Amino acid sequence: MTDPGVTDLGVTDLGMPTVASDPYGHLRGSEPFPVAARRSLADTQLRQNLGHATRTIRAKRAGVVAEVDDWEELRRAGEGIKADVMARLPELLVQFEEAVTARGGVVHWARDAVEANRIVVDLVRGTGAQEVVKVKSMATQETGLNEALGEAGIAALETDLAELIVQLSDDRPSHFLVPAIHRNRSEIRDIFLREMPDVDPELTDEPRLLAMAARAHLRRKFLSARVGISGVNFAVADTGTISVVESEGNGRMCLTLPDTLITVMGVEKIVPTWSDLEVFLQLLPRSSTGERMNPYTSTWSGVTPGDGPQTFHLVLLDNGRSNVLASPDGRQALHCIRCSACLNVCPVYERAGGHAYGSVYPGPIGAVLTPQLTGIQGTDDVSASLPYASTLCGACFDACPVRIDIPHLLVQQRAAAVDAHTRPTTQDVAMRAAAAAMSSPGRFSLVERALKLGRLIGRSGRIRSVPGPGAAAWFGARDMPTPPAETFRQWWARTRGPSS
Amino acid sequence: MVGAHPGTVVVSARDEVLARLRAARDAGGATAPEVPREYRRSGTAPPGSAEVVDRLVETLTDYKATVHRVADEDDVSATIADILENAGVTTFVAPPGLPARWLGEVTARVRPDEPPLSVAKLDAVDAVVTGAAVAIADTGTFVLDALAPDQGRRAITLVPDHHVCVVRAADVVSSVPEGIARLDPTHPLTFVSGPSATSDIELDRVEGVHGPRRLDVVLVAPRA
Amino acid sequence: MKIALVATCLGDALFPRAPRATVELLERLGHEVVFPADQTCCGQMHVNTGYLDLALPLVRHHVEVFSGAADVAVAPSGSCVGCVRHQHAMVARRGGDEELARAAEDLAHRTYELSELLVDVLGVTDVGAYYPHRVTYHPTCHSLRMLRVGDKPLRLLREVRGLTLTELPDAEVCCGFGGTFAVKNAETSTAMLADKMANVLSTHAEVCTAGDTSCLMHIGGGLSRLRSGVRTVHLAEILASTADQEVPA
Numbered sequence: 001m002t003d004p005g006v007t008d009l010g011v012t013d014l015g016m017p018t019v020a021s022d023p024y025g026h027l028r029g030s031e032p033f034p035v036a037a038r039r040s041l042a043d044t045q046l047r048q049n050l051g052h053a054t055r056t057i058r059a060k061r062a063g064v065v066a067e068v069d070d071w072e073e074l075r076r077a078g079e080g081i082k083a084d085v086m087a088r089l090p091e092l093l094v095q096f097e098e099a100v101t102a103r104g105g106v107v108h109w110a111r112d113a114v115e116a117n118r119i120v121v122d123l124v125r126g127t128g129a130q131e132v133v134k135v136k137s138m139a140t141q142e143t144g145l146n147e148a149l150g151e152a153g154i155a156a157l158e159t160d161l162a163e164l165i166v167q168l169s170d171d172r173p174s175h176f177l178v179p180a181i182h183r184n185r186s187e188i189r190d191i192f193l194r195e196m197p198d199v200d201p202e203l204t205d206e207p208r209l210l211a212m213a214a215r216a217h218l219r220r221k222f223l224s225a226r227v228g229i230s231g232v233n234f235a236v237a238d239t240g241t242i243s244v245v246e247s248e249g250n251g252r253m254c255l256t257l258p259d260t261l262i263t264v265m266g267v268e269k270i271v272p273t274w275s276d277l278e279v280f281l282q283l284l285p286r287s288s289t290g291e292r293m294n295p296y297t298s299t300w301s302g303v304t305p306g307d308g309p310q311t312f313h314l315v316l317l318d319n320g321r322s323n324v325l326a327s328p329d330g331r332q333a334l335h336c337i338r339c340s341a342c343l344n345v346c347p348v349y350e351r352a353g354g355h356a357y358g359s360v361y362p363g364p365i366g367a368v369l370t371p372q373l374t375g376i377q378g379t380d381d382v383s384a385s386l387p388y389a390s391t392l393c394g395a396c397f398d399a400c401p402v403r404i405d406i407p408h409l410l411v412q413q414r415a416a417a418v419d420a421h422t423r424p425t426t427q428d429v430a431m432r433a434a435a436a437a438m439s440s441p442g443r444f445s446l447v448e449r450a451l452k453l454g455r456l457i458g459r460s461g462r463i464r465s466v467p468g469p470g471a472a473a474w475f476g477a478r479d480m481p482t483p484p485a486e487t488f489r490q491w492w493a494r495t496r497g498p499s500s
Numbered sequence: 501m502v503g504a505h506p507g508t509v510v511v512s513a514r515d516e517v518l519a520r521l522r523a524a525r526d527a528g529g530a531t532a533p534e535v536p537r538e539y540r541r542s543g544t545a546p547p548g549s550a551e552v553v554d555r556l557v558e559t560l561t562d563y564k565a566t567v568h569r570v571a572d573e574d575d576v577s578a579t580i581a582d583i584l585e586n587a588g589v590t591t592f593v594a595p596p597g598l599p600a601r602w603l604g605e606v607t608a609r610v611r612p613d614e615p616p617l618s619v620a621k622l623d624a625v626d627a628v629v630t631g632a633a634v635a636i637a638d639t640g641t642f643v644l645d646a647l648a649p650d651q652g653r654r655a656i657t658l659v660p661d662h663h664v665c666v667v668r669a670a671d672v673v674s675s676v677p678e679g680i681a682r683l684d685p686t687h688p689l690t691f692v693s694g695p696s697a698t699s700d701i702e703l704d705r706v707e708g709v710h711g712p713r714r715l716d717v718v719l720v721a722p723r724a
Numbered sequence: 725m726k727i728a729l730v731a732t733c734l735g736d737a738l739f740p741r742a743p744r745a746t747v748e749l750l751e752r753l754g755h756e757v758v759f760p761a762d763q764t765c766c767g768q769m770h771v772n773t774g775y776l777d778l779a780l781p782l783v784r785h786h787v788e789v790f791s792g793a794a795d796v797a798v799a800p801s802g803s804c805v806g807c808v809r810h811q812h813a814m815v816a817r818r819g820g821d822e823e824l825a826r827a828a829e830d831l832a833h834r835t836y837e838l839s840e841l842l843v844d845v846l847g848v849t850d851v852g853a854y855y856p857h858r859v860t861y862h863p864t865c866h867s868l869r870m871l872r873v874g875d876k877p878l879r880l881l882r883e884v885r886g887l888t889l890t891e892l893p894d895a896e897v898c899c900g901f902g903g904t905f906a907v908k909n910a911e912t913s914t915a916m917l918a919d920k921m922a923n924v925l926s927t928h929a930e931v932c933t934a935g936d937t938s939c940l941m942h943i944g945g946g947l948s949r950l951r952s953g954v955r956t957v958h959l960a961e962i963l964a965s966t967a968d969q970e971v972p973a
Contacts, residue, residue: 015519017527034909041911053703060703073539080535087532090521103686109514161709162700178700185701207701211709218710223619223659241685249658249696249711256654257619267521274685278677279539281691285639289699292559293639296711297691298654304688306616307646307653318517325524347898351915389909391902391916392772394869407870411811414774415818427904431770435778438733438765439785448737462948473910477917478945481738488731488740492747492759 019375020320021112024144027320028374029358032385037352049184050353057344060290061399068286077279078402082335085270086325092237092270093316099240103302105312112319117148119315120229120262124154127260129226133218135244135251136160137231138176138338139264139317141360145229156229157221159250161214168195174354174362176340177288182353185210192217211248218250228254228309232265233284233297233337236274242314243277243299245284255298261309266317268325268334280337283401288339320373329412333369335402342396342406348389357386364396368409376413376420384420387413426469445489454483543638543674552637552674553721556667559640563694564707565715571722576666577604580629583664583716584608592627592664593617593656597649602629602666613656622659628712629664630657635672636679639693642667642717643679646688654688663712665692669721725846726756728790730799730808730835732937733765739937742800745964746838749851750798752964760793768807771815773904780819783812787827790835796845797835800960802867802936805837810870837867838960839876839935849879854967856886860929861959862920862943864936865898877935877959884962890927894919901942917946924954935959 022028029036040046065071085092097107110116116139124132132149134140134156146156146167158167165180166173169191173179180188185205192199192210196217203213233245242263244251255261271280285294303312325331343349343363354362359370367386376384387410390396396406421428437447457463461482465475474480486494511519545551557567568579580602584592589608596614603610611617611625631650632642642665644651657663673679683689696711707713727750731743747757767782786808790797799805809832816825842848861881867873881889900906900916920943924932932947932954934940944956 015516015523017520017524034911037909037912041915047915049702057699057703070539073536076536077539080533080537084532084535086528087525087530089525090518093518093521109512109517111513111517111520115513159710160700161698165700178703180700181703188701207704207706208708210701211698211706215709222710223623236685239685247696248698248700248709250709252654252658252690253710256658267517274683275677275680278541278680281680282676289703289705291563291693291699291705293636293641293691293693295563295693295695295697298689299685299691300688301686304646307688308655316517318520322517322520322524325521326527328528331528347900347916348909348912352912387774388905389912391865391898391900391905391913393865393898393902395865395896395898398869408814411772411774411776414772415776416774418774418776427773431773431775431778435770435775435782438767439781441762441764444733444764451737464949470904470907473907474945476910477914477949478906478942479948480941480945481948483738484740486740488736488743489759489761491740491744492761496759498761 017322017326018111018320019323020373021114022374023114023117024147026142026144026360027370029382031358032382033356033389034385036358037356040353040356041351046182046353047351049182050350053178053181054344054350057290061287061341061344064286064290064292067292068282074279074282075401075403078283079335081271081276081279082402085272086331086334089267089270089325092272093267096235096237096240096270099238100302100314103240105240105302105314108313108315110315110317110319113143116143116264116315116317116319117145120145120264121148121152121154123262123313124149124227125152127227129154131155131157132227132229133157133159133221133225133254133258134229135231135246135254136163137264138360139231139266140229141173142319143264143317145264159218159222159254161211161248164214165191172355173360175343176338182355222253222257225254225258227260227262228258230254230261230263232263232269234271234277234280235265235269236277237270237272239274239301241274241299241301243297245294245297247289247295249296252296252298255300256308258309260311262313262315264315264317267321284337284339287341287399287401323375324369324372327372330372330409332404333365333372333409335404336365336369337402339401341399341401345395345399347393347395348391352389357389358382359386364390364406365404368406368413371413371416376417379421379423379425381420384417387417430469448487451483455485540675541677543678545674547673547678548669552672553669553719555674556635556637556640556672557719559637560694560717563640565640565694565717568716568718570718570720573601573720576602576718576720577606579718580664581605581607584627587627587662587714589626589662591625592629593622593625593660594629595650595652595656598629598631599650613652616653619655619659622655625660627662627664628656628660630666632665632667632671634679634682635667636676637672637674639676641679641691641693643683644690644692645684654690657690658711661712662714664716664718666718666720669719725796726758726794727841728794728797729757729759730763730766730790730797730804731759732799732801732804734937734941735800739941739958742937742958742960745958745960746798746800749960749964753846753848753851758794760789762789766804766807767815768804769903771807771811776815776818779815783815783828784824787812787824787831791827791831795834796841797831798838798841799835800838800935800958801938802837802864802871802873803938805835806866806870808832808835837871837873837935839873839880840871842880843876850883851880851963853884853963853965854886855884855962855965857931858888858890858929859931859933859962860890860892860924860927861895862892862899862932862934862939863895864934864939867935868896880963887962890929892927893923899939899943901939903938906942917942921946921950921952925952929954931955931957933957933959933962
């Protein structure tokens with residue numbers, strides 16, 4: 001019988017940065033982005049819902065960010081603190097573990113998703129509880145904890161309103177902050193009427209009444225819950241303080257009323273000191289919900305006699321984060337505070353929606369985080385399609401409260417995707433040919449002359465289609481101008497004589 | 501630790517994760533950069549100043565808290581009495597150290613949280629009255645310290661549906677950094693900015709979910 | 725000032741009016757323009773598609789061709805200048821060529837997008853242009869967010885006589901081109917293009933202008949397919965137009 005926290009390993013495996021395990025497919029999608037996006041682009045209701053929601057949040061964010069005259073300085077501080085954390089991560093984690101333990105918490109370490117799920121399932125089993133209440137957590141979405149608990153006969157109840165909507169409709173989350181952003185108020189009403197046994201059949205789609213229906217639905221569960229499960233927004237290394245940022249009070253319910261609290265935390269959530277929260281508690285709410293401050297932020301440190309859960313377990317999760325940390329630039333993806341501002345400003349996200357990314361981490365940051373967590377395996381890995389799901393327009397960088405250079409990381413992950421090719425693709429062949437043509441002026445001139453053949457098919461000054469790879473994609477919606485009678489360099493030679 | 505099989509090493513998850521992170525950190529760069537802290541760490545106006553108090557009234561009101569300004573702490577109890585009476589409150593919970601003078605004129609029945617009330621009993625009271633550790637004007641926030649006698653353990657400000665919070669001008673700061681500096685991170689803390697709310701329906705904010713749906717703030721601040 | 729022209733591969737082969745207008749404009753303002761004939765391509769397409777190894781010889785070629793060519797270099801393309809300024813040194817370093825990286829950085833500091841060159845280096849906003857048309861301006865992502873050209877193109881356009889400038893709604897949103905994105909993710913690209921075109925058409929402008937031929941190729945290709953009656957014209961062509969010589973429609 002092996003201790004569940006101990007594994008036999010070959011000596012050479014010890015301590016190598018390792019990609020994530022993904023037992024329920026929540027990181028690596030099942031189809032490439034363009035295939036999944038084709039479906040969502042055709043869903044007109046989804047398009048309208050996403051357009052409305054992202055426009056709303058963009059305007060709110062812009063308003064509250066404009067109020068802060070030292071916003072850029074705060075962004076630079078946030079960036080600096082996170083870079084400092086990455087350079088000292090192992091030491092800060094050990095310091096944090098000591099502080100949490102000294103205050104009565106029990107710290108567990110998990111190499112990957114499978115191990116984290118097993119730890120949590122065993123802990124819940126130990127309490128005898130058949131049901132747990134959960135406050136929204138990206139880390140447990142990533143590991144598929146709800147599925148693992150379900151397989152162990154334990155019901156996991158999501159209590160965040162949007163997460164509840166997703167769970168009730170057996171759907172998948174499509175956004176960090178608002179997992180049901182793809183649903184509008186009347187769809188939510190229909191889901192509640194269908195799935196909540198004791199809901200008022202006269203329920204309308206007024207948001208206030210929908211929120212109250214969720215309150216009524218969950219109230220008794222909260223008041224009788226024995227085990228709560230949470231994630232972490234920020235964890236303070238020197239004091240062992242953990243914070244959860246939320247709006248509805250469901251987080252407070254889960255963190256306060258149960259006897260046992262189990263918190264799952266990606267190792268990157270550490271900040272060195274309590275005063276670092278003065279930066280992040282300004283950056284996060286304004287960037288995420290577009291509020292000056294979210295309604296509730298809870299902080300706690302270990303166990304407090306007479307207040308809140310008297311048993312506290314903390315699970316520290318690697319699951320591929322070490323693989324991300326090993327990349328000098330790529331590790332910036334671990335700076336992410338999950339505000340979702342980059343999703344809300346991304347024109348690709350707004351149109352294709354979160355499900356098209358196939359990962360619990362969608363949008364621009366997901367497109368650089370997911371492939372680093374999973375690694376890219378071979379030519380056809382769907383994770384490799386994610387960094388291409390961007391025009392590199394740069395709106396994500398401008399919105400990012402910790403200045404993650406997402407466009408640069410997208411290019412870097414594209415390079416990683418190319419490096420992972422195990423056989424030449426059509427794109428490889430085309431790029432090699434183009435590079436060869438452009439590497440010498442003589443060859444480039446030959447290409448220019450060949451292009452002029454296009455004048456034969458573009459009699460009216462425009463070309464409506466040509467054969468060849470990629471052409472159908474372009475000409476589906478766009479013309480091309482007929483190549484000019486005279487290239488620039490021919491004009492130059494004609495009017496200015498032989499050049500330098 | 502040496503394992504049972506020759507040539508293998510038994511390693512705890514802790515040691516292995518830390519070893520991976522050390523290797524990764526060293527591969528990706530181990531130089532800790534200097535953190536630029538050029539943002540404002542003090543407020544635009546001193547704590548308790550008229551400017552800061554006025555801004556707090558604005559930001560609290562903006563996020564749907566009802567603010568009642570009184571000039572003197574002697575006026576607190578009459579104001580709380582009015583708030584509770586107008587809301588039809590018959591019973592409310594109070595933390596063990598709530599100043600008795602705040603409740604002098606209150607006619608609703610107080611249930612002191614001493615010994616601690618069960619969750620069911622908290623669910624049966626109509627309201628809770630507390631003080632606050634600090635309030636932040638820029639964001640419309642007050643912070644509850646669960647170990648402060650006039651604020652009490654976290655459950656009492658969570659389960660009742662109506663929260664009345666007394667904030668003194670001297671505890672009102674301008675900015676988040678000033679607020680953070682006044683707090684003890686080893687205590688359980690709750691930052692409250694308006695009644696419970698959600699942005700989960702079409703990303704628009706609506707008030708009233710699981711936490712208290714009604715929030716009254718009694719602000720003790722002499723008029724300048 | 726002696727200025728080396730980066731014609732850009734797209735400008736040279738498919739949209740020669742933009743580099744021609746750049747030459748005519750700068751010469752009209754009294755500057756000497758040289759065209760290093762060995763130039764080919766900055767490598768942007770390869771870099772942005774992830775072929776950094778293939779881009780390395782293109783970067784080396786660009787740096788060799790332009791390093792000694794003139795005091796400064798100009799390109800009528802925000803994205804090509806963006807690649808030169810923000811990616812060339814990175815490609816060189818990744819390829820282990822520190823010397824090339826430093827040379828690329830030196831050249832990057834002397835390479836300007838057209839509106840930057842005019843406003844920041846040459847200190848001019850009124851270039852003496854005449855263009856009697858209703859025009860809307862698309863800022864292009866790389867000019868806006870990679871180069872931070874800000875309102876320089878608009879300041880230039882506001883001084884053009886006869887020109888009526890109409891504001892483009894949601895101007896700062898990408899048109900959906902993104903180089904190979906338009907082919908690899910053609911449907912998402914088309915959805916973005918549709919919104920950009922709707923915004924252009926809502927201005928009732930005759931002309932949509934920008935500082936980048938690639939974005940104009942995309943928007944123009946869509947407007948042409950719709951037979952919308954709105955044409956795309958590079959910023960350089962508008963600034964080069966005078967009462968004597970308007971660029972042909």
